[in-house]
Amino acid sequence: MTLTESLLPKLSEWHPAGDGRHSLAEAFPDAGWTVQLTADKTDTLSCLVWELALARTGAAPAGFMLRAWAEGAARRVAGLLEPLKVLEVDEARGEALLRSTAPAKKGERVTYYEVRLHGLDRADVRRFSATRTESGREQVAFALTHEVLAKLAGDIAG
Template identity: 45%
Template sequence: MSLSTAIAAELDARPDQPGIVSAQDGPDSLALHVLSNTPVGVNLEHLDFAVIDPNQPEWTIDELRAWGDRLAQNVTYLMEPLVVIEVDAQGGEVELRSQSPTPRGQLRSYYEVRLNKTGTLRIDRLSFDAQTRKRQASPFQLTREVLERLADDLVETAHKR
C-alpha cells in the first residue's frame, strides 16, 4: 500500500468528519487537518508530511534545498507554482511559496511550504490583507485526485535525498 492509497482509505473511513486524518506507509506519514471531507475532495487547515527514520541523521541544508527544488519542479498542479524563497542554514529550514499569489479583493492568497531538518514538511495557505498589512491562515481545498498525487510526489521527492 502506498501513502496515497493509505490516506485515501482513511478519508473514506471518515466521511464528512472534521479533525486530523493521518496515514503512514513505512517511514512516511501524512496528517491532514480536515475541516470537511467529501467524496470529491477535502477542505484543509494545513497538511503535515514527515519521513520518520531513526536511522537517518538530520537533513543538511543542502539536502533540504534540493528537496525544495524537487518539490517546486514536480508539484506544478496547485493553484500557483511554488518557488524556494528562503534557505535558513542556521535554523535548518527551507521555505517555498507560491510564485504569484492569487488576488481576490483586498486579499492575496498563497501557499507556504516549510521543510525542516527533521524531515518534516508543512503546507499552509495564507492570505495577506493589503489594507491591514496582516496575513492569516486560510483553509484550502484539494480534490481527492490532487491530494493522492501530492502524497505520491511528497514521498518521491523526499526519498531522492
C-alpha cells in the first residue's frame, strides 16, 4: 500500500480527547515512512493542522537527489490553497525550501505554505502568516480534509 492509502484510515480513526494541540505518530514500514501530525483540532473529516512531518525509514532510492525530490514534490502536491514552487536548494547544507507560488492575501496579512526538505529523509510542512509592513512571521494552523492531508503526505514522499 502507498503512504496515502495507509495514512487515510489512521486519520479517520484518530479521535484525541480534550482541548489543545494533539499529535499522531505512525510508522508505515511498507511505504518506508513515518508520519508525525500535530493538529489543534480534528474531527471525522478534517484536521486543523499545525505541522506535518515525514521521515524516511529506509535508504533513499539509489541516485536520488535533493533537487529532484524538491521539484517532484512541487509538481505533485495539489489540494492546498496555493501551489508550491521550489524556492531554494542548498546541496551543501542538504536542505531545500518550497513555498506557495503566490501567498494568500487577507487585508494587510499574507499566508503561505512552507515545505522544508532535510537531506533525502525528512520533510516538514507548515503555514505562516506575515504582514507586508512588519518584519517577522508567525506559524498558523491550516485546515485540510483527511483525504487531502493523506494525499499531501504521499505527494511529498513521492
